[in-house]
Amino acid sequence: MTAYVADLLSDTLTRPTRAMRDAMASAEVGDDVFGEDPTVRALEQRVAGLLGHEDGLFTPTGSLANQLGMRLHVAPGQEVVADQNAHVVRAELGAAAAFSGITSRTWPSVRGRLEPSGPMSLVTTGVGPYQVETALVVVENTHNFGGGTVQPLEAIRDVRAATSAVGVAMHLDGARLWNAHVASGVSLADYGREFDTVSVCLSKGLGAPVGSVLVGSAARMAEARVWRKRYGAGMRQVGILAAAGLHALDHHLExxxxxxxxxxxxxxxxxxxxxxxxxxxxxxxxxxxxxxxxxxxxxxxxxxxxxxxxxxxxxxxxxxxxxxxxxxxxxxxxxxxxxxxxxxxxxxxxxx
Ligand SMILES: Cc1ncc(COP(=O)(O)O)c(C=O)c1O
The missing domain is CATH 3.90.1150.10 (Aspartate Aminotransferase, domain 1)
Structure with a gap:
């Protein structure tokens, strides 16, 4: 491995600390496909609570958490709208189209910053069998390719009000929501409550080696659990990884x-x-x-x-x-x- 004086390629490079490895080694585990891993359940419930949602689902990657979130809201042939440089449309290799038959359109922005006119100029509903129906708006906070931009809560709330009025759902790609929370002082729950589902990553700034959590209603998480298994990501004694996430929340957030x-x-x-x-x-x-x-x-x-x-x-x-x-x-x-x-x-x- 090359030693750099500063490796600024990505915040996904972090290696688990000694204390994190100790937490992983001593984690209580069970078979999570049978819902029997207490450490995974503790992480899912903790993250759901932090984000003001009912339940959570541990996934190996942020991409899978986003894909499950989109799958829950968008039927095949419907569309998702997102920022032109959103991770879900630029960096998940067309997964929403390939796995779920989802089409997408994008709005332009400066540094990824959300302006309500962006999504609302695209959202299309009630167009019967003639045009594609918008089912979901995805917001990314912070915005990765935009340069770590923190989304203004007021803009999120405006989009939420406008989309709720026409029955369109909202998903938050919160891979770096932790950074937005620490930078802005807005609570995780205040961000989280504005969305039907939220994905967060433990493997970026928080420093865990693997793992993301999707949160939403208990019913949606039960459905997401089925799709996670269907995608081949039902994991077994995975509390060993969830323990790293719990450790990260305790020690690496502030x-x-x-x-x-x-x-x-x-x-x-x-x-x-x-x-x-x-x-x-x-x-x-x-x-x-x-x-x-x-x-x-x-x-x-x-x-x-x-x-x-x-x-x-x-x-x-x-x-x-x-x-x-x-x-x-x-x-x-x-x-x-x-x-x-x-x-x-x-x-x-x-x-x-
Ligand atoms: C904004 C954003 N969302 C989602 C992801 C996907 O995370 P993963 O690499 O765990 O699939 C990333 C990864 O860099 C990201 O930056």
Whole structure:
């Protein structure tokens, strides 16, 4: 394994801490397909409670939690509407279409920020057998490809009011809802209550090796449990993984503020070194997207140049580079990334 001075590729890279491994090793387990794993049930109920919902369902991935959420609300041939850069439409490899016969349309946005006019310009109901009926709006909070954008609660509430009036459901892709909660101070339940189903990931900023939870009504979770098994994701003594999630909730939630502060420190330094590469005030959580084109770089050349300094990043567009802070990047790693990125931004880019 390559050792980087700062590995900012993704917040999915974290390795379980010693204490998390100890919690996993001593977890009480049972066969979860028979509903007999007490640690899984404890996690499902805890997360459901935090999000203001009746019940939860443990899944191996966030993608599966999202796919189950969509499947519950949308019949084959109906549509889901989402932001143009939402994970469910950009990064789940067409699963909603491939598995559930779901079509989709997307609204444009700036940095993924939700404006009620986005979804509401698309939502179409009562069009009989002539046009596709919208069954679901998906909101992503924080918005990954948008750069960790926190969705405004007022905008969510406006969309909720408008969609409820026409019988359209709402699903929250809350892979990083923890970050939104810590950054905004809005409670998890205040976010969660505005949605029919919510998926959250334990394997990103929270630092668990695996796992997501879908929450909703008890009836919907019973249905999702059937579909999870049908998709081949009924797991057995999986309390060993749920224990990591419970440990993460106890120990790694509040510390997300440290990741946010480090990302902000990095963004401020880059904004000073190369004005236009990032607007520091738009960095709200643990993700920074740099426009390296503002300093004359291509994303590929910039990523390669940072790698020479031992800093790993991710090209997300021809001139856009994403950096994500997490449990395994400390102040020293952040300062190394600041030094490397500001030096590269100030340097003359290679001629193509
Ligand atoms: C916003 C968002 N939703 C869902 C997922 C899917 O999570 P997983 O990789 O566990 O399937 C991700 C993964 O990065 C994500 O960023």
């Amino acid at each position: 510390r997300l503020a440290d990741d946010h502060a480090r990302a902000a420190r990095f963004a401020a330094a880059c904004a000073e070194a190369a004005p236009g590469s990032v607007v520091a005030s738009t960095v709200e959580t643990n993700i920074v997207v740099l426009d390296v084109g503002a300093a004359g770089w291509t994303a590929a050349a910039f990523v390669a140049a940072l790698l020479e300094h031992g800093v790993r990043t991710y090209a997300v567009g021809p001139a856009a580079v994403r950096l994500v802070w997490h449990l395994d990047v400390d102040d020293a790693g952040t300062e190394a990334a600041v030094d490397a990125a500001t030096a590269v931004l100030r340097a003359v880019p290679p001629t193509p």
